[in-house]
Structures are given as structure tokens and as C-alpha cells.
Amino acid sequence: xxxxxxxxxxxxxxxxxxxxxxxxxxxxxxxxxxxxxxxxxxxxxxxxxxxxxxxxxxxxxxxxxxxxxxxxxxxxxxxxxxxxxxxxxxxxxxxxxxxxxxxxxxxxxxxxxxxxxxxxxxxxxxxxxxxxxxxxxxxxxxxxxxxxxxxxxxxxxxxxxxxxxxxxxxxxxxxxxxxxxxxxxxxxxxxxxxxxxxxxxxxxxxxxxxxxxxxxxxxxxxxxxxxxxxxxxxxxxxxxxxxxxxxxxxxxxxxxxxxxxxxxxxxxxxxxxxxxxxxxxxxxxxxxxxxxxxxxxxxxxxxxxxxxxxxxxxxxxxxxxxxxxxxxxxxxxxxxxxxxxxxxxxxxxxxxxxxxxxxxxxxxxxxxxxxxxxxxxxxxxxxxxx
Amino acid sequence: xxxxxxxxxxxxxxxxxxxxxxxxxxxxxxxxxxxxxxxxxxxxxxxxxxxxxxxxxxxxxxxxxxxxxxxxxxxxxxxxxxxxxxxxxxxxxxxxxxxxxxxxxxxxxxxxxxxxxxxxxxxxxxxxxxxxxxxxxxxxxxxxxxxxxxxxxxxxxxxxxxxxxxxxxxxxxxxxxxxxxxxxxxxxxxxxxxxxxxxxxxxxxxxxxxxxxxxxxxxxxxxxxxxxxxxxxxxxxxxxxxxxxxxxxxxxxxxxxxxxxxxxxxxxxxxxxxxxxxxxxxxxxxxxxx
Numbered sequence: 001x002x003x004x005x006x007x008x009x010x011x012x013x014x015x016x017x018x019x020x021x022x023x024x025x026x027x028x029x030x031x032x033x034x035x036x037x038x039x040x041x042x043x044x045x046x047x048x049x050x051x052x053x054x055x056x057x058x059x060x061x062x063x064x065x066x067x068x069x070x071x072x073x074x075x076x077x078x079x080x081x082x083x084x085x086x087x088x089x090x091x092x093x094x095x096x097x098x099x100x101x102x103x104x105x106x107x108x109x110x111x112x113x114x115x116x117x118x119x120x121x122x123x124x125x126x127x128x129x130x131x132x133x134x135x136x137x138x139x140x141x142x143x144x145x146x147x148x149x150x151x152x153x154x155x156x157x158x159x160x161x162x163x164x165x166x167x168x169x170x171x172x173x174x175x176x177x178x179x180x181x182x183x184x185x186x187x188x189x190x191x192x193x194x195x196x197x198x199x200x201x202x203x204x205x206x207x208x209x210x211x212x213x214x215x216x217x218x219x220x221x222x223x224x225x226x227x228x229x230x231x232x233x234x235x236x237x238x239x240x241x242x243x244x245x246x247x248x249x250x251x252x253x254x255x256x257x258x259x260x261x262x263x264x265x266x267x268x269x270x271x272x273x274x275x276x277x278x279x280x281x282x283x284x285x286x287x288x289x290x291x292x293x294x295x296x297x298x299x300x301x302x303x304x305x306x307x308x309x310x311x312x313x314x315x316x317x318x319x320x321x322x323x324x325x326x327x328x329x330x331x332x333x334x335x336x337x338x339x340x341x342x343x344x345x346x347x348x349x350x351x352x353x354x355x356x357x358x359x360x361x362x363x364x365x366x367x368x369x370x371x372x373x374x375x376x377x378x379x380x381x382x383x384x385x386x
Numbered sequence: 387x388x389x390x391x392x393x394x395x396x397x398x399x400x401x402x403x404x405x406x407x408x409x410x411x412x413x414x415x416x417x418x419x420x421x422x423x424x425x426x427x428x429x430x431x432x433x434x435x436x437x438x439x440x441x442x443x444x445x446x447x448x449x450x451x452x453x454x455x456x457x458x459x460x461x462x463x464x465x466x467x468x469x470x471x472x473x474x475x476x477x478x479x480x481x482x483x484x485x486x487x488x489x490x491x492x493x494x495x496x497x498x499x500x501x502x503x504x505x506x507x508x509x510x511x512x513x514x515x516x517x518x519x520x521x522x523x524x525x526x527x528x529x530x531x532x533x534x535x536x537x538x539x540x541x542x543x544x545x546x547x548x549x550x551x552x553x554x555x556x557x558x559x560x561x562x563x564x565x566x567x568x569x570x571x572x573x574x575x576x577x578x579x580x581x582x583x584x585x586x587x588x589x590x591x592x593x594x595x596x597x598x599x600x601x602x603x604x605x606x607x608x609x610x611x612x613x614x615x616x617x618x619x620x621x622x623x624x625x626x627x628x629x630x631x632x633x634x635x636x637x638x639x640x641x642x643x644x645x646x647x648x649x650x651x652x653x654x655x656x657x658x659x660x661x662x663x664x665x666x667x668x669x670x671x672x673x674x675x676x
Binding site for chain 2: 078079080099100101104105106107109111113115116117126127130131174175178184
């Protein structure tokens with residue numbers, strides 16, 4: 001009660017002080033995982049020998065399908081699971097054997113996990129009380145952080161009186177109010193509907209910018225990952241498939257898994273291993289330019305060519321295809337109107353493999369059944385491990 | 387949506403379904419209760435002497451005190467045994483949970499007489515329980531014919547009334563809240579005390595009330611396992627109606643016990659009410675999110 005009345009009184013001045021507190025808290029923590037393994041004794045370890053360094057202040061997303069080990073990895077960092085082997089270090093000090101309450105990490109859950117018997121203010125004050133922060137300072141910081149998440153007037157409400165989006169804002173406030181070493185987010189937007197999710201993504205990005213601490217975000221939603229992250233670690237059955245910026249993962253995938261998980265792609269399984277300059281598919285030879293071949297060791301044995309639909313052009317006349325392009329004969333199977341563009345579904349080559357190309361929305365020269373040539377610049381393709 | 391419209395369209399009030407139960411209740415509870423009340427105030431005249439004598443006869447207050455004390459001990463024992471038990475039931479798999487449920491319900495399914503005589507066999511002078519205690523040097527504890535034996539037997543039979551409301555209350559607590567508390571800096575013990583315990587209080591209050599009020603009215607167990615020198619209130623009531631034929635005195639005593647019980651329930655409802663309201667809100671909220 002004292003908290004709520006004090007924080008209301010403090011509201012007029014607190015938005016300015018919230019910003020100053022945010023910049024004062026601008027200190028990130030490095031999280032280093034080395035050889036991290038979690039084995040439940042099942043057929044394969046849930047997390048298998050993962051090494052990953054999350055830089056101070058970085059927004060790192062652990063992305064992957066369900067059961068790929070991303071949530072287990074987050075729980076290992078949080079301390080909710082115990083390591084089978086490997087080390088986890090925060091700013092260089094090993095925390096692998098510390099219980100969760102001694103790691104000083106903020107955690108955001110998909111179901112919010114707000115304490116139903118406490119008001120919003122009491123929920124947010126909880127971590128501060130656990131740290132024996134003086135009462136007056138608790139009141140000040142609670143009102144500041146509620147301003148930061150844009151919920152200044154709900155401090156006296158119980159969680160059940162708030163909407164899902166508001167509850168997640170309260171949970172976010174509670175997870176950052178004690179200036180944790182890092183914030184761990186376990187699919188925090190999964191329970192929200194589409195519009196709310198987009199709004200909260202923007203919110204989380206803004207708060208990350210203002211607070212400046214390290215965020216580790218778990219999701220299976222590739223759009224969300226691309227939208228939010230500085231870097232993405234893509235998980236696949238217990239190991240990390242590739243780490244990089246969203247653009248790197250999208251433009252320069254190392255493996256077929258990465259190419260397929262992020263965005264749409266045309267995939268051509270090559271007839272044999274690719275040489276340095278050319279690759280064969282369906283009896284034709286395509287040229288390869290330097291810098292488009294994945295360094296993944298698997299690419300030397302079995303490779304595939306990946307081309308994004310927006311990089312594939314369609315021509316009626318093979319003579320219109322610019323020289324130096326890679327091309328393949330195709331039949332228009334269908335056209336999908338997407339508003340700003342149209343997607344042509346193509347039967348590619350003699351094997352009639354399904355492919356996608358982007359066509360100008362105003363270009364009405366293509367109809368279903370047309371014999372066309374699909375082409376792309378060799379520098380827009382990527383040779384990945386299949 | 388459909389349900390609401392259907393309910394609105396239906397003109398027949400569903401409370402008509404209550405009439406058989408209410409009729410039965412009126413016939414077998416309210417009428418005799420009213421008669422007892424009238425007898426106790428000396429109808430057709432009016433006197434409070436029967437109530438006054440409860441406080442002056444030197445016996446009633448002693449027995450009443452002993453009954454309340456026994457009920458309090460039984461309630462405490464049932465709680466101390468029941469809370470960990472119910473907690474365990476929420477943590478094990480469905481099969482083991484079924485087994486645990488059956489174990490706690492067995493005294494329920496056993497005939498009252500069989501159960502009490504079984505306790506007599508166990509607790510009697512020279513019986514197995516006393517032998518064990520004697521072996522460890524405690525040879526002066528009388529189990530049968532004392533409040534100790536009565537307490538043991540009552541705790542056993544009332545345990546389900548503690549365990550079941552507790553189990554339903556504890557089972558509804560989202561354990562991820564404990565993880566959240568751990569993540570926010572609480573040790574496991576503190577997380578339990580600040581999060582789990584307050585959320586379980588609704589179940590605790592209903593368990594305590596159920597066991598306590600039932601203990602106040604126990605008759606057969608104290609009659610068989612206790613002794614006439616240490617009788618409880620139900621025995622006193624039986625004695626007044628069947629041996630002394632003092633219906634007015636018995637009526638006054640019955641009304642007094644009823645008033646004590648109702649006061650207690652009302653007080654606990656006020657205390658537990660706010661808690662269950664929050665619990666209910668939390669539950670509906672969780673449903674909405676799904």
C-alpha cells in the first residue's frame with residue numbers, strides 16, 4: 001500500500017528519471033557457454049556440446065524448432081537445469097554450480113508467471129525486497145520501471161485484472177527492475193495474438209535499447225527473431241547450426257537447414273559436389289562466383305544451391321536473360337497475388353521441381369502454363385551443405 | 387455465448403431443483419432444531435436457566451474446554467500430516483497419486499465400528515502400540531481410555547477432510563511461479579513461504595474448518611476409545627438425552643455448540659474468502675489465456 005501511494009505521487013517527474021536510470025544501468029554482461037551439454041539419458045542429449053559467446057549488451061536470439069534444445073539452453077543459463085558437462089560463465093566467472101537465485105538474472109516466461117496474490121506494485125517490488133533494498137528506493141524504482149513499460153497507473157491492480165499484454169509488461173518490469181546481469185526471455189510473446197505481439201516486439205526492442213543490458217531471447221518464430229535480434233543462434237536437434245546476424249543467416253546460410261528455416265528458398269540438390277567455379281543440376285551447369293560458397297565442412301561432400309524467390313526473375317524469351325546469369329527452363333504452375341508483388345509458382349527443369357519467383361504485381365504478361373526461363377545472378381545464390 | 391442465450395430463453399427457474407433437498411433439510415434438520423431451541427428456553431414459557439446452568443454446573447465448561455482442546459490438537463495433527471501428504475500427491479505421477487488417494491480414503495470406506503475396535507486392539511493396555519513405547523522406556527502412557535487414544539483415532543479418520551481440500555488447492559498452484567521467484571532472487575524456502583504458502587491458504591482454511599467442526603461433534607470414537615472421566619461434549623449430550631432425560635439442558639448445550647461452530651465458520655469464511663476470491667480470479671484468468 002505504501003508503495004502504490006508513493007509511486008503515484010512520484011509519477012509526474014518519473015519519466016525523466018526513468019530515462020536517467022536506464023542510461024545509468026547501461027552495463028552489459030558477457031555470457032559464455034563452453035561445451036555445454038544436457039543429457040536426460042534419452043536417445044540423444046537435449047543439448048549437445050554447445051559453445052556460444054553472447055557479448056555484453058547484445059540481443060541474442062536462440063531460434064529453432066521445438067525440441068531443438070533452445071529452451072533447455074536458456075534454462076541452463078538461468079540455473080533451472082543442471083549441466084551434464086561444460087561451463088557457463090557470466091563476465092568470466094563460472095556460475096555453473098550456482099542456484100538460480102544467486103545468478104542475478106532476470107527471466108521472462110511465456111505464461112508471465114506473475115504472483116496472483118500480489119498487486120502489480122508488489123510483484124515488481126518482489127526482487128527488490130528479496131535484495132533488501134530500502135523501502136523508499138523500492139517505491140521509486142517500481143514507479144520508474146512501470147513508466148518504462150508504459151503501465152504507470154495500474155500499480156494497485158491484481159494481475160487477473162490486466163490483459164495478457166499488460167501482464168507481460170508487468171512481468172518485464174519485474175524482470176528488469178533489479179538491474180539483472182542479463183535478461184532471459186522464454187518465448188514471452190507466444191501467448192499473445194498477432195497485433196499485440198508486434199506491439200510488444202517494438203516495446204522489447206526499445207527497452208533493450210534503453211536498458212542496454214544483455215538479452216537472451218528464445219523463440220521458434222523466425223520473423224520475430226529476425227525482427228529483434230543483433231545475432232541469432234539457430235538450434236537444430238541439440239546443436240547450434242549457425243550463429244550470425246539476421247542478415248547473415250538469411251543471405252549467407254551455411255546449411256540447408258538454415259536456408260529452409262529462415263524465409264522461403266529455392267533449393268537445388270546438386271548432382272555432385274560443386275567445383276570452385278561451377279555446379280551441375282538436372283543436366284545443366286551453373287556458374288559459381290567466389291564468396292557464395294559456405295565454409296561448412298559438409299559442403300565439400302554434398303552441396304545444394306539456394307536462391308531466394310525475390311532473387312529469381314522470370315523471362316518469356318531466353319534471349320532476355322542477361323549473360324552470366326544462371327538459368328533454368330520452367331513452366332508457370334500458378335500465380336499468387338501478394339499485394340505489392342506476385343509469386344510465380346514454377347515447375348523447374350526436366351524434373352519439374354517446384355520453385356518460386358517474384359514477379360512485379362503490375363506485370364500481367366504471365367499466365368498459368370507459360371513456358372518461361374527462370375534466372376538469377378550467380379552472386380545472389382548460395383552454395384550450402386546439404 | 388450460446389449458453390447465455392439458452393439460459394435467457396428458458397423460463398423455468400432452475401432453483402426448483404433445490405426443492406426436494408430443501409424439503410428434506412427442513413423436515414429432518416430445521417424442525418428438530420427449532421424444537422430443541424424451544425425446549426431449551428422452556429417453552430411454552432420462557433427461561434434462560436438451562437443456558438445459565440451450562441456455565442454454572444461445573445461440568446459443561448470443563449468438557450467443552452476439553453472438547454475444543456481435543457479438536458484443536460486433532461486439527462493440528464491432521465494439518466501437519468496432511469499438508470506434506472497433499473503436497474506429495476501433487477508431485478507424483480497419476481498412478482502413485484491414485485494409490486496415495488486410496489490410502490487416505492481407506493478409513494472412510496471402513497465401518498465405524500470395525501475401525502474403532504481395530505484401534506482398541508492396537509491401543510489397549512499391553513497392546514502393540516503400548517509395547518513399542520514401553521520398549522523405549524515410556525511405560526506410563528495410557529492410550530486406550532484417554533484423550534491420547536481418542537486424538538490418534540480421530541486424526542486418522544479425519545485426515546481425508548484435510549488432505550482432499552488441500553490437494554485440490556495445491557494442485558491448482560502454478561509451479562512455474564516458484565521458478566519465477568527463484569529467478570527473482572528467492573531461495574527455495576523463501577519462494578515456498580512467500581508464494582506457495584499464501585496461494586495454498588484457501589485450501590488450508592477449508593481443511594482446518596472441516597476437521598475442527600467435525601471433531602467437535604465426534605461421538606463414537608471418544609465413547610469407545612476414551613473414558614467416562616474424560617468425556618467430550620457429544621457424550622455429555624448423549625448422557626443428558628438418553629440417561630438423564632434432561633431435554634431442555636441437552637437442547638441448550640446443543641445450541642451452544644452450534645453457535646460456537648457457526649461463529650468459527652463465519653470468521654474463517656471472512657478470512658478465507660478474500661483468498662479464494664483471488665484464487666478464483668487467477669484460475670479464470672488462466673482459462674482465458676488458453
